[in-house]
Amino acid sequence: MRIGTSRSVGLLTGIALAVASLGAVSGCGSQKAVASSSDKLTDRARQVAKAWDGSTAADAWRADYHPMGEVVQLPRGGLHSPADRQAYMDQNFDLRGKLPVTWPENGQVTWAAGKPLTRPLIGADESYRNLAGGRPEGKPPLTVTGVKLGEMRVATTRGPATVPAWLFTLDGYATPLKQAAIMQAAIPQSPISPASDIPGLPLNRLIRITEDGRSVTVVAVHGVCDDEPEVDVFETTGSVVLWASVAERGDKGNCTKQGKLQQVTVKLGHSVSDRVLLDALTGQPVPYKGLAGLPPSGS
Template sequence: MRTHTTRTTTRRTLVLALTTALFAVGCGSEKAGDIGTTKPRARDTSSPSAGRAQQVADAWDGSKAAKAWLKGYFPMGDAAQPPAGGFHSKDDKTAYEERSYVLRGELPATATEEGKVQWEGGGSLTLPLLDARQTYSALNRYGNSGDPHLTVTGAKLGGMTIATSRGPATVPAWLFTLEGYDEPLRRVALRPSKLPKSPIGELGESPTELMPIPRLVDVSGDGQTVTVLANHGACDDGPRVKALETGGSVVLTATVDDGKQDPDLPCADIMLEKKVRVELDRPLGDRILLDAYMGRPVPYGEGNWASPSWS
């Protein structure tokens, strides 16, 4: 049975659910193709959300945390890549999306102890390498082995290209052989760098129009558009996301458009999610993408799973 509350109470419930569940996605979802777009506009410093965004930008720009971010490896793309040519069936694609695997073969017991991240724009970083078993555990993170599933029969060390906070990079990857496929499934063999401690705290439970941003979905090839997942309630007009751009960061503020309905009308207490595109004045580049509510980088999530970078 659904609980009916006023719309003001619903917003507070959404904020609490998002922060206490570490960006967990809620009860309902809209169509995947339903994507809103926010275009760049003149800076507005009069609203509380704009003031908070400026505080976050001022705290991060030039900080020790920002310098650590620019030196680290923070993936902004999926750590796993399906076989070239795609999957043979809908069931196989579902198994991949739900991380459902069965191991029926031997995995290499040892491997090189270190691996190198090589950025296309220059620069590199050496990090500890995950062995094949550790990488398989990350691939099959939740231990799903029911039907449908993909069957892994072996693995060898190779590489892959992945989007990162510093641009595209070539990284070590384990190439897993799948039963019935000629091409391997690739999975990055590195853990992301440790997230630097934010120089500013989250807003907390005080009354606010801002909402946390669950995750980054995509950055366009030209860096001019970012797509994020934003949450809202059942009786509003959807989420709105604005950007405050500086030389070192892009701070996103997410709010909910209450529309013109009576705020005292009863409303189903459920959470919905929606993809929102935000168009920037200039490409994101190596600027840090920050969440105004949380005061830290917007997390990248792999499909329905949160990235280990931000846990």
């Protein structure tokens, strides 16, 4: 087993949110308690790892389809212009072609090793709604001229997988925008309850695992009057347990009960591989969400 610490590496530009519970559990003046309770947090991480290692929940997590990378891929080479990139971030799409009206009920997820998995498909209409949630007035949209079922590669808890995907042909682009069409599996019930006596907030999300699996980037929440967050890690052969802590700044000035989201990169002793990436406070897998509001990498 291994315990380590990493420092934050940069703010998510433009992202700040009011957190209703921040003043009670982590905001200005109270994150000091988080920083001073490292022993309790480390003990909690050990308990979470012990509960998950060898559990039926861990077996279910590894066996099912849980994306750990982007489920949307842009056309090859990315989007052409700032206007197109803004349209994508704004979910500003214009459908000029017709959506398919029929599709298979299920599709297969296949890995390089192991048995394929059959999962329900997301329909073309729902997939398009997931892309095109907004229509800002007066701004040029991305025009969809055709939609068909194809496939794409997605990083998962079992390694890279090939999955069915809806391919959206965009006006002016030679290759399609792809969105995975396989429904994600439900998170298995955790074998351990959330912590109720430890101050702090759960990690907001996982946004990146390096190709070699030796480094993960997560998003932590901290108060506007606090120092930058640290994310500590406790590793076993079956689990990687993470938790965030911050120290209160001495020159806090006029403090408000607000929180900031901040990227923190954590270096691991060994590759994540098929280990379960867990949040010490919730006792649940850290959810993958990517960089919400920012374009994903190209296909």
